[in-house]
Amino acid sequence: MAQRGVNDLGGLPGDEPVDREDHESHPFEKRVNALLRLLTHPRRKMMRVDELRRGIESLNETEYAKYSYYERWVESIRRIMLEKGVLDEAELNRKIEQVRARSTG
Amino acid sequence: MSDHGHTEHHPPEASPEFEIIETAMRELLIEKGVFSADDVNNQMEKDEQIRPENGARIVARFWSDPAFRERALADGKAAAAETGLDLNVAPDLVMLENTPQLQHVTVCTLCSCSPMFVIGPPPDWYKSTTYRKRVVRDPRGVLAEWNNVLPEDMEVRVVDVTTETRYLVIPLRPEGTEGWSEEELAKLVTRDSMFGVEQALRPGEAGR
Known part of the structure; x- marks a missing residue:
């Protein structure tokens, strides 16, 4: 039998009830959603939703379980942007350190 | 494994x-x-402007306008766009009409694809691992958690969504709503009924 992807959940065991409680969208979630919409817009075509999926599905099981829904999106978008050369890893890491310094400073 | x-x-x-x-x-x-x-x-x-109310308007028009229903079953995306939604960059949309004999339920077992271009971002339960695991195996048990207990002889069709094609479930029009306006009907259409896990509200239940 083929190995199931970490995201491939249909029909797996588990009987706990569905948690029907919902939450209002957090600003971070809205920003990540907007980021994907802008990158996938036909005018830009920087990535496709299928690629977001591929990025999410390439997370290992520990990452998949640990990251929240939109954290998975961020990590997937990061990987796809680096892979396509839209962003450069060194440049992104420099920017991350700048933002970190700003937010903790 | x-x-x-x-x-x-x-x-x-x-x-x-x-x-x-x-x-x-x-x-x-x-x-x-x-x-x-x-x-x-x-x-x-x-x-922010895309909310369940947009989908509810589509369902209400589907119920009350037979010509719109025909168009919506032929090309769901074009029909949805008639209600004013900008679907230029949206994936395909297929309307799944429930009947007294058939209940459609949607899930994205691999991810979280949903008709978000029509009703806004999916609820947490739709994205949850428990829903995605269980609903294909025990749809009746899952729907019962929404107090939606289906008759034994009703067919349940679980539809797995893809990135390219999204589905909007058209719940059964509640009895006792003959002659209602689209606006009144739309108030009966809950977000979760458009995923197929619950029924539309009955007259008197709206506004709760």
Whole structure:
């Protein structure tokens, strides 16, 4: 039998009830959603939703379980942007350190 | 064989680290001219306007306008756009009409694809690992958790969504709504009924 992807959940065991409680969208979630919409817009075509999926599905099981829904999106978008050369890893890491310094400073 | 027994217990908020990565990517992409800061704000405003009420209007028109119903069954996306939604960049949309003999239920077992271009972002339960695991195996048991207990002889059709094609379930029109306006009917259409897990509200239940 083929190995199931970490995201491939249909029909797996588990009987706990569905948690029907919902939450209002957090600003971070809205920003990540907007980021994907802008990158996938036909005018830009920087990535496709299928690629977001591929990025999410390439997370290992520990990452998949640990990251929240939109954290998975961020990590997937990061990987796809680096892979396509839209962003450069060194440049992104420099920017991350700048933002970190700003937010903790 | 890996173990899929984990459940989700994380808060909706991002950890500070992911907020930082998101901010860094956004700022770099703006610096590179991929999009502007205004584009980000405009997109967020646009997204805010897509809510379950939009889908409810589509369902209400489907119930009350036979010609619209025909068009919606032939080309769901074109019909949905008639109600004023901008679906130019949206994937295909298929309407699944429930009948007294047939209940459709939608799930994205692989991810979380949903008719978000029509009703807004999917609820947490739709994205949950428990729903995605269970609903294909025990749809009646899952629907019972919404107090939606289906008759034994009713067929349940679970539809697995893809990125390319999204589905909007058209719940059964409640009895006792003959002659109601589209506006009144729309108030009976709940978000969850458009995923097929519950029925539309009955007259007298709306506004609760």
